[in-house]
Amino acid sequence: MAKLTETEYLKQQKGKLHIAKFLAAINYHDDDLQTTIKIMRKKLLEIQQRESSAVINKPQTVRKIIFKFGGSKTVLHKHDNIEEDSRNASRSETLMCKRQNKSEEGVMDFIKSVGxxxxxxxxxxxxxxxxxxxxxxxxxxxxxxxxxxxxxxxxxxxxxxxxxxxxxxxxxxxxxxxxxxxxxxxxxxxxxxxxxxxxxxxxxxxxxxxxxxxxxxxxxxxxxxxxxxxxxx
The missing domain is CATH 2.40.330.10 (DNA-binding pseudobarrel domain)
Known part of the structure; x- marks a missing residue:
């Protein structure tokens, strides 16, 4: 096995530290890789279910975020409802203002036309x-x-x-x-x-x-x- 350089070693240690923090955040205490995969999949599905229940009956723009573990993949759907609703509201408000301005212009034109x-x-x-x-x-x-x-x-x-x-x-x-x-x-x-x-x-x-x-x-x-x-x- 090739000997790691000091830079590679520090990078490896930093990566292990990030992994350790992540596993601690999800309350994982088992060293078995397959168990890790199962736990992470379960956590991701819980997140998906919470987001799905929060956006029932609302039009959604959906992005797929794919996490790969041990050769398989788990798909987590990310909903952009707030951003999309904000954009739609902004467009509706703009159209409403344009219609109102056009209506007001027509009214003023008529009033001027009759003196x-x-x-x-x-x-x-x-x-x-x-x-x-x-x-x-x-x-x-x-x-x-x-x-x-x-x-x-x-x-x-x-x-x-x-x-x-x-x-x-x-x-x-x-x-x-x-x-x-x-x-x-x-x-x-x-x-x-x-x-x-x-x-x-x-x-x-x-x-x-x-x-x-x-x-x-x-x-x-x-x-x-x-x-x-x-x-x-």
């Missing part, structure tokens, strides 16, 4: 049964849910509301058809603005149903108060 300005986001609302029931004939816009807390009315319009007078407004539906409605303020259990008079026509024309989500924006054409309705879901 509008001072656009404000009023509310995003899930329609209730009373919003689409013909005998109610109105859309409730709770004041506390307004996105623009400063409101969208002029001082004169606010005065009219306080005196229980209606304000005539233009309403553009999701297909950009214009209707003339009245805006009022009601004091119920909570203070609400109310779009009424011809609201039933808007509901019927657009097929609005309970649980649909709409977004309402306000803007001005000269001094005329207008509202734009968009379907969200």
């Amino acid at each position: 509008g300005s001072e656009a404000e986001f009023v509310i995003e609302k899930r329609l209730t049964v009373s919003d689409v029931t013909p005998n109610q004939g109105r859309l409730l816009i709770p004041v506390l849910q307004l996105k623009n807390k400063k409101g969208f009315l002029t001082a004169d319009e606010e005065t009219m509301m306080e005196n229980k007078e209606d304000v005539s407004v233009w309403v553009f539906d999701p297909d950009r058809r214009k209707s003339t409605l009245n805006l009022a303020k009601w004091r119920m259990s909570k203070e609400c603005y109310v779009l009424k008079t011809n609201w039933n026509h808007v509901v019927k024309t657009n097929g609005f149903k309970e649980e649909m989500v709409i977004r309402v924006l306000s803007f001005r054409v000269d001094h005329q108060l207008c509202f734009l309705l968009d379907r969200v879901a």
Whole structure:
């Protein structure tokens, strides 16, 4: 047997030390090689089972890591769910932002096309049964849910509301058809603005149903108060 050089000897001793630490970590105390192989296979299978149970019913990207012992091999599957889910979430968020930006650009283009300005986001609302029931004939816009807390009315319009007078407004539906409605303020259990008079026509024309989500924006054409309705879901 050839004599080991000092460098080879130190490398061999270092390797044995790593092996000893690994065997100690898995609580191995037998010098038999076959027993070592069995124990290591068992430990690897336990790891595989734990990972498999943790990712049940989740889409997975799977890599195979192959460990070879004594001429045979054990396959351990490594799951990259967290990284893959993060990438998918990032892609979905990017697409959602692109769709939202495109939608907002379309809205602003339309408002400009009719000579509008001072656009404000009023509310995003899930329609209730009373919003689409013909005998109610109105859309409730709770004041506390307004996105623009400063409101969208002029001082004169606010005065009219306080005196229980209606304000005539233009309403553009999701297909950009214009209707003339009245805006009022009601004091119920909570203070609400109310779009009424011809609201039933808007509901019927657009097929609005309970649980649909709409977004309402306000803007001005000269001094005329207008509202734009968009379907969200």
